[in-house]
Amino acid sequence: MKRECLEIVEKKCQSCRACALGATRHNVVFSDGNPETAKIVFIGEAPGETEDMEGRPFVGRAGQLLNEFLAEAGISREEDLYIINTVKCRPPENRVPTDLEKACCSKFLKAQIDIIKPQAIVLCGSTALKSFMELDKKTTISKIRGQWLTISVDGVDYQAMTIFHPSYLLRNHSMEEGSPRRLMQQDLAQISSEILGVKNGKREFSAV
Ligand code: SF4
Known part of the structure; x- marks a missing residue:
């Protein structure tokens, strides 16, 4: 049922030219994951070059790194997540x-969330976070990541956690205590435990 509803939205998205990104994209990058079983909507920024060519989110180097972190946390990309981006077409040169562009594309983002009605939303990086929340200058991703926040999407409240974007982790290799990669592990482990019931690598409750 969710799949059918999303197909209707995707059809509109595939022919969208509401902003300038529609003129330069190779493919609309609508989603990945399983809309029927996903408890979590995972939101990134925008398609990069590989995503634009393949039409799937998080499939480039950053996506491969994300896959490693997800697997380590016991999160199934294929079953637990519905993965989307804030905007569905690639900005030239991967600019923000x-x-x-975000305002033009928000109708698709909101429709996807409304159809999935997830138990939680993961905001991957600052562009995703700022789509739902005004930040003052002192509030950085480093300060706000790892905390459950409440965000409102068309009047419906969802619990949401911000995490680092994996492209940031590609530039930060340290695994020391307190490093971005260690914090990413920590945040995904918390999401996995609290939303999916994964404890010590096992599920304490069903993912559906
Ligand atoms: S980014 Fe979104 S609003 Fe802009 S053309 Fe693509 S689908 Fe349409």
């Missing part, structure tokens, strides 16, 4: 999407 503009406010206008």
